[in-house]
Amino acid sequence: EDQVTQSPEALRLQEGESSSLNCSYTVSGLRGLFWYRQDPGKGPEFLFTLYSAGEEKEKERLKATLTKKESFLHITAPKPEDSATYLCAVRLTNTGNQFYFGTGTSLTVIP
Amino acid sequence: GAGVSQSPSNKVTEKGKDVELRCDPISGHTALYWYRQSLGQGLEFLIYFQGNSAPDKSGLPSDRFSAERTGGSVSTLTIQRTQQEDSAVYLCASSIAWGEELFFGEGSRLTVL
Numbered sequence: 001e002d003q004v005t006q007s008p009e010a011l012r013l014q015e016g017e018s019s020s021l022n023c024s025y026t027v028s029g030l031r032g033l034f035w036y037r038q039d040p041g042k043g044p045e046f047l048f049t050l051y052s053a054g055e056e057k058e059k060e061r062l063k064a065t066l067t068k069k070e071s072f073l074h075i076t077a078p079k080p081e082d083s084a085t086y087l088c089a090v091r092l093t094n095t096g097n098q099f100y101f102g103t104g105t106s107l108t109v110i111p
Numbered sequence: 112g113a114g115v116s117q118s119p120s121n122k123v124t125e126k127g128k129d130v131e132l133r134c135d136p137i138s139g140h141t142a143l144y145w146y147r148q149s150l151g152q153g154l155e156f157l158i159y160f161q162g163n164s165a166p167d168k169s170g171l172p173s174d175r176f177s178a179e180r181t182g183g184s185v186s187t188l189t190i191q192r193t194q195q196e197d198s199a200v201y202l203c204a205s206s207i208a209w210g211e212e213l214f215f216g217e218g219s220r221l222t223v224l
Contacts, residue, residue, distance in 0.1 A: 004153070032211060043115070043202050043215025044154070087154070091211075097142065097161065098170070099213065101154035 002027040004090055006102035013109050016077045021105045023088035024070040033071050034099065035064050036087040044087055047073075078109045113137075115216035117203050123222045124193055132188045132219045136205030143186050144206075144213065145178055149199040157201075160186065162208065193223045 007022045025033070032051050036044035048057040050066040057064045061082065063074045073086055085104040092098070116135040124130050136143050145157040156170035160180045171177070175193075180186040190197055200220050204213040 034211070034213075036213075041217065043204070043217050044213075045215070046212045049211045089154075097159055097167065097209070098156050099144075100156070101146075103151065103153040 002090075002092065002100060004088060004100055004102040006086075006088055006105050008105060009103070010106045011108070013075075013078055013107070015079060015109055015111050018074070018076045018078070020075070021073040021086055021107070022070060023073070023102055025088075025090050026069075027090055027092055027100075029093035031091040031093045033066055034089045034091070035062075035071070035073055036089065036101075038085045038087055038104070047086075075107070078107075080109045080111050083107055083109045115203055115205050115214050117201075117216035117219050119219055120217065121220045121222075123224065125224055126195060127192050129189065129191045130193055130221060132190075132201050132203075132221070134186045134188070134203030134205075134216060136184065136186070136203070137214055138184075139207070140205035140210075140214070141183065141208045142206045142210060143180060144204045145186070145188050146202045146204065147199045148202055148218070154202065157188070190221075193221075195223050197221060198223045 003026045005024050035047040038044040048064040053068045061076050065072050085106045087104045089099045089101040118133045141162045143160040146154040158178045159167040175191045178188045200218040202218045204215045
């Protein structure tokens, strides 16, 4: 069965304390892995797409990496405005255009 | 408009009533998705429209749920005979054809009393 699992469920960091969020997946055929950010009361906002193991993408304090089993979202020297829920999603090769989302990691950055 | 627009933003209804949720996608986006987000749950795929192709309805949880998309633009999600377990945020997203980036609206929060 195809699964997307995110950990931890919640993470509290001091401002400037770097850490990583994990998205592990067991799927039959990965077409792409996606990271989104969701603020309270808002819809998710696209961050990155990764297609193959070894690929990395960066945006400001965020860097996403991909292996054959998992993806990491590294947050370097986070600021309070990075507080949000981070969602990962996968798109499979055999299920058309569906995106399957994990349950997310709620990140709180304390000043 | 500049982004995906959803209405109403909040809807409170009584069990057994029907509700309609509307999504106005970004102009030019041919792909449109409906997702449901319940507290503590991931986004649950409901339905997908791509241009004039037959929609992918594989995620609709029961026959009380239906959706249509008129003129390749605005979409309406209808829930008949609402139940308390239907309470959730219903999110709409659009993208260019076969696009990788989904643009989400702010959602319609449905509460069934």
